[in-house]
Amino acid sequence: MYAFTYHKPTSARQAATLLSKKEDAKLIAGGHTLLPTMKQRLAAPTALIDLGACADLKGIARKGRTIVIGAMTTHAEVAASPEVQEAIPALAYLAGHIGDPHVRHRGTIGGSVANNDPAADYPSALLALGAMVVTNKRKLSPEEFFTGLYETALEEGEIVTRVIFPVVSKAGYAKFRNPASRYAMVGVFVAKRGPEVRVAVTGAGANGVFRWAEAEAALKARFAPKSLDGLKHGAEGINGDMHADPDYRAHLIGVMAKQAVAQAVGK
Structure with missing residues (x-):
């Protein structure tokens, strides 16, 4: 050093x-x-x-039909928050399954989002829920913010200050985690808000987090695990490494998506 x-x-x-x-x-x-x-x-x-002493970057608040989480709020605080548990339980579940207790009590939502690790959990939640990333200069949608592996739209001198999550009617998250790091080899977050359905995949994309349009169309017709029966994601554009090849990760996308929907509907 x-x-x-x-x-x-x-x-x-x-x-x-x-x-x-x-x-x-x-x-x-x-x-x-x-x-x-x-x-x-x-x-x-x-x-x-x-940023540890910046009090204005911490905290969780329910504001109307949104949950606002300060960038320096830890994963453990998100997981334990009564506001998050009531409004978006899938987000609390996601936060409670990041890493181990040491990671959850030190790691922050802002740090995770700004780093944009391709195997991180939060990017899938932001993309599926349609959250807004707020910086000291502007507001960005997930589609605008996440630009590639470990890359974001953050400019020089720009700091993530908070993330605003809309409250949805149904949401669920499931991941197949690396047993050592607990990062998502594949993680799928599903969310239903009115007629709109979003399915976001992390850990698998060669270019980072992405939406699975075919699954969204199937679930829009009927939001149930059975709607994904027989639906498979192709291996093209899927990451391969020492832990899993593209074909295996593509298979896991379908498996995790069904589990996420089952969680969302309480099955």
């Missing part, structure tokens, strides 16, 4: 100011991605800006 200066602002505004003034500075939330790469000397920021 190379030498760096450490800053701990107490507000998002202070953090943004530091980020604009410090050359080669990096924001740190939970630190699960940045710190290991720094230890391996794969990243060498000259300054670290710790």
Whole structure:
């Protein structure tokens, strides 16, 4: 690890100011991605800006038909939140199955979203629920925000401040997790809001999180696990690695989708 200066602002505004003034500075939330790469000397920021003391980036609130979650809210806090459990139980379930207790008590929703790991859980929830990512400069839909593997639309000096989730009528999440890392080898989040149905897949796409249009059409006709019987996702555009080849991941998409719908309808 190379030498760096450490800053701990107490507000998002202070953090943004530091980020604009410090050359080669990096924001740190939970630190699960940045710190290991720094230890391996794969990243060498000259300054670290710790968002841990920014109170305005924390908290969960129900506002009308939405749930607003501050970027520095931990996975454990999302999982345990009565507001989330009541309004979007599938989101609480997702957060409660990220990593292990150590990860859930340090990792944050903003850090996960900003990192956009292709095997992370939250991107599928944002895409399926039609959430809005709010930064210190603008609001972005998931389609605008997630741009590729580990890539987002965040610009220089831009900080994720909160995520706004619409409350939907039905939602469910299921993942086939790597037994060591607990990352999603394939995760599927389904959501029904009025006549609209969204099915988002994480862990499988060669270009990151994506929607499965064929499953959405089938579930729009009838929102039930049986609607996906016989429906298969092709292996084209699916990621392959040492853990699973594209064909196996494509098969898992269908399996996890049926499980997610079963959770959503309470079966």
